Amino acid sequence: MKDNMLTELEKQLEKALEEFDFAIDWDVKQHRIEVSVVLFAENKSNDVIEDEEGVQSEEEVIEFEDSLVLYAEDKEVPDELEYLAMIPFNRKKGMLKGDIKALANYLAEVLVNGQDDLLDFLNDETIETFELVWNDEAFEEEKKNNNGTAMVAYPKY
Template sequence: MAKDTMLTYLDEQIEKKLADFDLAIDWDTRNHAIELIIRLYAENTNHLTIDDQEGVRSEEEVIEFEDAILFYDDQKTSFDEADYLATIPFAGKKGLQQKVIDALVRYLPDILINGQDDLLDFLVSEDASTFELHFSKETFQHIQAEISNPNNERYLPYPSY
């Protein structure tokens, strides 16, 4: 049996525990990074005109919102932190501790369910001018500490290509 990598373990956990959500993984080998892409959808029943981050206007019946969490090599990856919901560093080829992915998989349903509710509220509210998902580093760290045990302290290596 092949040894788990960050990529295979993340994919396996998403399939097992987050199958009800629209998530995708994008591995950028040149930039030594793995993106976990998150998509939310909501019906635009009021036919609001909505501007996205790039200023593109839409009046679509179904609004698609996309964000991402970036796993990055703390020595090699270049990126703009503002482009991501969260950024999580890993230690080069050594990779990332399993508990980090376990904590993320436990925390993501809260982010996505609350985000879906907030998106629906945004589409019917006259007061809201922006919508974004919320990721609390403190909550994420608390979950990591809460679930920490000898079985999930192992490092999952960065995949080779």
């Protein structure tokens, strides 16, 4: 079976994100592929943590989830406030294999930094908010380092 964007993405994410939980969700109608990631951290002092919806938690283990989306350029652009990153692709051509590898590698970097930031947030009262940080310029740099020219097709139904 020939690889498509979904299979290639899963393969690269499994390699790059070995210690992190992730899920891939394919929205066939919208031509979007969502990648959700989860960070866990111990809330040793049982601080009350409030998420952006105002839900409070004093759980011993804090679970933080975020997601990025790959979307077809010719479809509706997703709401950028909902995602860590939004990456367009061409539905007819698919995506460069090197870009998918770069995405997985850069996401791993974002999560490693995020894990540290989350622990700092939980252990340092002067830090008021926590969020993952995706830098488009850094992602573009990563893409240059993974310049595979092979295209991976958008999946068929």
